[in-house]
Amino acid sequence: MRNTILWSLLGLVALLMLPWALPFVLPANEAAFWTANILGRALVFGIIAMSLTFLATYGGFISLAQMMVAGIAGYTLAILVDGAVPHILGGFGYGAAIPLGLLAATLMGLLVGAISVRTRDIYLLMITLALAMGVFRFIETNIAWFNGYEGIRNVVGPTLFGQDFRNPLVFYHIALATAVLLYAGILYLVRTPFGLVLQGIRDNPRRVAALGYSVGLHRIAAFGVAGFIAGCGGILSTIYNIGISPGSIGLGATVNVLIMSVIGGLGHPVGAFIGSLIYTVFDTFAATIYDRDRFNTLIGVVFLAIVLVSPDGAIGIGARLRRLLARRP
Amino acid sequence: MLEIRDLHVRFGQAHILQGVSLSVGARPMAIVGRNGMGKTTLCQAVMGLVAVREGEIALEGAALNGLPPFRIARRGIALVPQGRRTFPSLTVDEHLRLVARRGARWSPERVYETFPRLAERRRNGGTELSGGEQQMLAIARALLMDPKLVIMDEPSEGLAPVIVDHLITVLRGLSAEGMGLLLIEQNLRVATEVAEEVAIMVTGRIAARMPARELAENPELQRRYLGVATGGH
Numbered sequence: 001m002r003n004t005i006l007w008s009l010l011g012l013v014a015l016l017m018l019p020w021a022l023p024f025v026l027p028a029n030e031a032a033f034w035t036a037n038i039l040g041r042a043l044v045f046g047i048i049a050m051s052l053t054f055l056a057t058y059g060g061f062i063s064l065a066q067m068m069v070a071g072i073a074g075y076t077l078a079i080l081v082d083g084a085v086p087h088i089l090g091g092f093g094y095g096a097a098i099p100l101g102l103l104a105a106t107l108m109g110l111l112v113g114a115i116s117v118r119t120r121d122i123y124l125l126m127i128t129l130a131l132a133m134g135v136f137r138f139i140e141t142n143i144a145w146f147n148g149y150e151g152i153r154n155v156v157g158p159t160l161f162g163q164d165f166r167n168p169l170v171f172y173h174i175a176l177a178t179a180v181l182l183y184a185g186i187l188y189l190v191r192t193p194f195g196l197v198l199q200g201i202r203d204n205p206r207r208v209a210a211l212g213y214s215v216g217l218h219r220i221a222a223f224g225v226a227g228f229i230a231g232c233g234g235i236l237s238t239i240y241n242i243g244i245s246p247g248s249i250g251l252g253a254t255v256n257v258l259i260m261s262v263i264g265g266l267g268h269p270v271g272a273f274i275g276s277l278i279y280t281v282f283d284t285f286a287a288t289i290y291d292r293d294r295f296n297t298l299i300g301v302v303f304l305a306i307v308l309v310s311p312d313g314a315i316g317i318g319a320r321l322r323r324l325l326a327r328r329p
Numbered sequence: 330m331l332e333i334r335d336l337h338v339r340f341g342q343a344h345i346l347q348g349v350s351l352s353v354g355a356r357p358m359a360i361v362g363r364n365g366m367g368k369t370t371l372c373q374a375v376m377g378l379v380a381v382r383e384g385e386i387a388l389e390g391a392a393l394n395g396l397p398p399f400r401i402a403r404r405g406i407a408l409v410p411q412g413r414r415t416f417p418s419l420t421v422d423e424h425l426r427l428v429a430r431r432g433a434r435w436s437p438e439r440v441y442e443t444f445p446r447l448a449e450r451r452r453n454g455g456t457e458l459s460g461g462e463q464q465m466l467a468i469a470r471a472l473l474m475d476p477k478l479v480i481m482d483e484p485s486e487g488l489a490p491v492i493v494d495h496l497i498t499v500l501r502g503l504s505a506e507g508m509g510l511l512l513i514e515q516n517l518r519v520a521t522e523v524a525e526e527v528a529i530m531v532t533g534r535i536a537a538r539m540p541a542r543e544l545a546e547n548p549e550l551q552r553r554y555l556g557v558a559t560g561g562h
Contacts (some may be wrong), residue, residue: 196427203416210376211428212402212474
């Protein structure tokens, strides 16, 4: 137990120092690129993927609505904040617009949970996909509130302690801090009675009901928690992209989040970040490795390779290797 | 305490419970009967796990019909299901913390004192336990809910005789403390040694009700209702 904490702290320090270590192995301009465009982006996508992994790991619910829920946070921010183009509502600074965005995502998470509360397995997958696509189409065609196909631009993010939010170092550390807090929060939550009830629901919902817990309410609450997590990712990705457009919550983006979660592994929340890092590296370097247009082929092959070798994703590969090595004298 | 009046349950064409009437008082009661007579369905109907179309179920005068299972559990009925149904992915300790409530008569600490075997295995998963340990865990989980009445569906099923003896001691202790007990059993020895009264279920009805000792001492009755020549098996 103490060892785990020690290793986690060491890992955290290493992650914090990483941007300063990169210039030793990479040219200066590439180091900055890696900090924001690979590591920062992987953290942001990882947070959104972790909201899916949280539901899948502990509740056994696979939700395809998480990217849409993240988008709700992003759109709420873009609609409310001053300086966004086009001006839709405005009147709020980042200090107020970001919490309101998170609130909107949490409420949307609760709504998705409430609508899908009686479904499971493939039916849950389909109903969450339908919700995601419904919201996507609505946003894409609504000009008055969401500026339709074009989306909303110029969401540059706040200034923190005199530093630009989008400075690669600042953005990386904010994304890292958010990811670590949410990750630690999940690990704490699953040990509380609420988390135990959730795991009980995954194993046997009828038994949980007979123990005096409402399965439905706990499921909806879990979707609310996942909505908040996805919302944090949605806020960060909107600021990272300096705005938001319907494409970022479309079918492609929705499936990408699922691919990241599965590549990383649905057995533990850390899989979301491993999966998003693998995904982001291939996404960025597909052009150099093979051909820009062949990105989908490439990520598809990686996906197949990982899932065939280790059905529980990248986090399962380590355990598999250890077992293989242990078998040999 | 628990009052069941003219209870009917149907699964499609099958008429499983055909008008069960039963009242369970403070004294421990057992329901015995052969396989397929509707004993498990009766437990599930009381707990709200199967739909009840006709009849009434009331706990201390308050109707339970139509309530969802979690509300019935909160009214004070705990079910120890057949086959134990411990959670595969939770440890013993997590099972107990899942149901532990502040101010309840039973706490995880008291469970560990009563069942030292569980304390030794508190870090083990729910399916890494032996059958007897799983049964103790399922009973402990029910006790932590602070119930007025515990319904146990075949608690001795698949347990070694020495574990069954331990189970009988535990159940008698609970009953002596004033916990209401409704025991569904095929093992006549457990039923008659724990309960003071026995109801016999035949094809979805309560066919007879008698003091436990009478059934234990009367092979003729046992043969007629249960198809066994001597007590226990």
